[in-house]
Amino acid sequence: TCCEAKNTWAGLILRNDHVWRFGSTGELFAGRSFTVETWVKLNSIGGDQSILGQKDSFGTGRGLHLIIRGGRPHLGFYSHDLHGTRSLEPHRWTHVAFVYDAEAREMRIFLDGAPAGVRANMQPLQGNTGVYVGTWSSGRFLNGAMLRLSVWSVARSAAEVEEAFNLRVAPTEIR
Secondary structure, X not given: OOOXXXXXXXXXXXXXXXXXXEEEHHHHOOOXXXXXXXXXXXXXXXXXXXXXXXXXXXXXOOOOEEEEEOOEEEEEOOOOEEEOOOOOOOOOXXXXXXXXXXXXXXXXXXXXXXXXXXXOOOOOOOOOOEEEEOEEXXXXXXOEEEEEEEEEOOOOOHHHHHHHXXXXXXXXXXX
């Protein structure tokens, strides 16, 4: 079983409607702890803008979507969701982290290394369907850019998320 595995796409810059299949909920997220971290720069803050999600097979507790909704980060399993308490600013790089702790049954969101939402008593994600970077629900794309997408198979601590934020985005990574 996995414990500390991490997948990182350090050079990733995803813009607008560029999408690719990342894996499946069953192999990466369902029934277990995880952390997804990335740097995001939005062109606008309206609507749902996807970082990672499913295109189909939704049902309560079975629809992964890690998105920016109306300018605020949103960690959702479809009707089992956490909406962040703080907003991102357009045209500014922001570090976003989505954490699900299966043992504690808790969702957490961080912006720029600081807590931006927590919700307890949340059941783990269920199901096994495709997960895509840059879209969810077929057509809700990221209107902006994403850099350094990291997926961890553990619920990272607040200190670990803050440390990742403090690494910052180097100007040479942005083209």
